[in-house]
Amino acid sequence: MVQKASVISRRIKETLIKNIFAVFALFSIVMLGLIVFFLFREGLPIFRVVSVTDFLFGPFWYPTYDPPEYGIGPLIVGSVVVTILSSLIAVPLGVLSAIYISEIAPPRLKEVLKAIIELLAGLPSVVLGFFGMVILAPWLQETFDIATGLNILNASIMLALMAIPTISSLSEDALYAVPRDFKEASYALGATRYETITRVTFTAALSGISTAVILGMARAIGETMVVLMVAGGAAALPGSIFDSVRPMPASIAAEMGEAPFGGDHYHALFATGIVLFFITLAFNLVADYISNRFKEVGSGTL
Amino acid sequence: MKNQPIITTKNVNFYYGAFQALTDITMDFERNRVTALIGPSGCGKSTLLRLLNRMNDLIDQTRVEGEVLFEGRNIYEPDVDPVEIRKRIGMVFQKPNPFPKSIYNNITYAPRLAGIKSKESLDALVEDSLKQAVLWDEVKDILGRSAMTLSGGQQQRLCIARALAMKPDVLLMDEPTSALDPISTAKIEELVDELKESYTIIIVTHNMQQAARVSEYTGFFYLGKLIEFGLTEKIFTNPDIKQTEDYITGRFG
Numbered sequence: 001m002v003q004k005a006s007v008i009s010r011r012i013k014e015t016l017i018k019n020i021f022a023v024f025a026l027f028s029i030v031m032l033g034l035i036v037f038f039l040f041r042e043g044l045p046i047f048r049v050v051s052v053t054d055f056l057f058g059p060f061w062y063p064t065y066d067p068p069e070y071g072i073g074p075l076i077v078g079s080v081v082v083t084i085l086s087s088l089i090a091v092p093l094g095v096l097s098a099i100y101i102s103e104i105a106p107p108r109l110k111e112v113l114k115a116i117i118e119l120l121a122g123l124p125s126v127v128l129g130f131f132g133m134v135i136l137a138p139w140l141q142e143t144f145d146i147a148t149g150l151n152i153l154n155a156s157i158m159l160a161l162m163a164i165p166t167i168s169s170l171s172e173d174a175l176y177a178v179p180r181d182f183k184e185a186s187y188a189l190g191a192t193r194y195e196t197i198t199r200v201t202f203t204a205a206l207s208g209i210s211t212a213v214i215l216g217m218a219r220a221i222g223e224t225m226v227v228l229m230v231a232g233g234a235a236a237l238p239g240s241i242f243d244s245v246r247p248m249p250a251s252i253a254a255e256m257g258e259a260p261f262g263g264d265h266y267h268a269l270f271a272t273g274i275v276l277f278f279i280t281l282a283f284n285l286v287a288d289y290i291s292n293r294f295k296e297v298g299s300g301t302l
Numbered sequence: 303m304k305n306q307p308i309i310t311t312k313n314v315n316f317y318y319g320a321f322q323a324l325t326d327i328t329m330d331f332e333r334n335r336v337t338a339l340i341g342p343s344g345c346g347k348s349t350l351l352r353l354l355n356r357m358n359d360l361i362d363q364t365r366v367e368g369e370v371l372f373e374g375r376n377i378y379e380p381d382v383d384p385v386e387i388r389k390r391i392g393m394v395f396q397k398p399n400p401f402p403k404s405i406y407n408n409i410t411y412a413p414r415l416a417g418i419k420s421k422e423s424l425d426a427l428v429e430d431s432l433k434q435a436v437l438w439d440e441v442k443d444i445l446g447r448s449a450m451t452l453s454g455g456q457q458q459r460l461c462i463a464r465a466l467a468m469k470p471d472v473l474l475m476d477e478p479t480s481a482l483d484p485i486s487t488a489k490i491e492e493l494v495d496e497l498k499e500s501y502t503i504i505i506v507t508h509n510m511q512q513a514a515r516v517s518e519y520t521g522f523f524y525l526g527k528l529i530e531f532g533l534t535e536k537i538f539t540n541p542d543i544k545q546t547e548d549y550i551t552g553r554f555g
């Protein structure tokens with residue numbers, strides 16, 4: 001009888017623990033659901049004022065004019081341009097530094113470099129933005145003799161600095177996960193270190209590196225503070241990389257305070273948030289797809 | 303009957319950091335013969351094998367003393383390029399380790415590095431190597447498929463074919479059948495028997511029957527020392543040293 005009682009109490013305990021964990025897991029899902037719900041509830045009403053096409057592709061963002069124009073075309077272009085340019089800087093640097101750290105650097109230097117990259121990842125974005133404003137912007141202005149140093153190039157360099165740690169450390173994980181067996185096989189076949197890295201290690205880690213790149217880009221496109229501080233804030237289609245832009249997150253952050261609650265401008269900013277949400281969602285889905293696709297068939301498809 | 307030695311080690315000592323893994327190893331490996339290295343785990347037989355194509359260079363903090371002569375030349379001379387040595391001395395590992403590439407690209411990896419580009423030469427090499435490794439009939443229609451889809455035994459024969467494609471003189475085999483089932487093992491053993499016509503083979507094995515079946519010479523290692531080295535027949539029927547006899551008959555371990 002004693003045994004039976006203890007079995008029952010154990011079962012109650014198990015169920016209790018299981019449910020407690022379920023509640024905590026559910027909590028974050030519910031929170032996410034609520035955020036998405038409010039995002040749509042506050043954003044969708046703008047489409048009673050402008051059509052979806054005009055909103056997405058409209059070339060003029062004059063939310064406070066009379067009559068106001070709600071076209072986020074320039075904001076989307078601003079976001080896309082700084083993201084692409086920053087990727088052009090961050091991807092080679094991030095991937096090459098990962099290769100150096102994981103395959104070439106002597107052990108002690110490896111530890112130092114990893115620590116530095118982690119430090120870079122831990123820099124608050126406002127500090128990077130500040131650096132871009134007071135150091136890089138005046139330098140760019142003087143060097144290239146342009147009207148303002150707060151422009152696409154400045155924002156791209158700062159965003160690249162933010163994306164490099166993500167790309168580098170995730171790529172390094174992917175390279176590290178390449179089995180030693182492959183490398184040994186390559187060396188035993190008379191390959192040099194360079195040949196082994198380019199033909200075996202890098203190709204075997206390619207799916208992980210692609211994921212790293214996409215997550216790094218997702219980080220860049222969603223970043224707010226840096227672009228708010230150094231992109232210049234001009235809501236117009238840029239003509240060169242020295243023009244100012246106003247990426248979507250910067251626009252939302254700058255204007256939300258002055259947009260009347262429940263007004264069209266307010267709804268338009270939430271709708272911009274929806275667009276941003278879909279873009280980062282797409283980035284994550286692509287990253288997920290790449291890593292899963294290669295996982296299922298093993299690394300054998302490369 | 304005695305062939306010329308192709309590889310000779312002279313008083314070789316080997317250290318991992320402060321730990322001495324091999325002590326005073328002197329032995330001759332004859333051309334076109336199969337030499338088996340046996341002994342309990344950790345006795346240094348795999349270490350010796352990896353010394354012969356300078357694979358131990360890849361491990362940090364190792365040190366070699368003595369001479370390893372390959373065709374009369376010490377491969378540990380400072381002006382010797384280990385890459386050149388590894389092209390002449392192929393290696394097959396304990397765990398089959400094909401690249402995550404197609405069967406065809408696995409075989410052509412080394413030839414391409416050596417600068418062979420023409421499709422006909424590469425095709426011919428692929429066919430020759432796979433035939434030598436007795437894998438051709440099983441894979442000739444699926445050369446474009448990933449090597450990872452093959453069975454363990456097929457993967458190991460692919461690794462042998464891959465090593466043969468660079469036309470080495472010597473083939474080092476580090477427990478090549480320890481991860482395989484008995485049927486695949488038998489196939490690899492038959493293969494070793496055929497390959498010795500054209501190659502010198504040095505094989506490390508835990509399986510004493512295997513050593514007895516495939517080799518002409520056997521070296522018995524214990525605690526980093528070469529205890530006894532001679533004709534396989536003699537080692538297995540009438541060894542000179544008690545320790546060898548005890549190991550062979552399974553009385554210690």
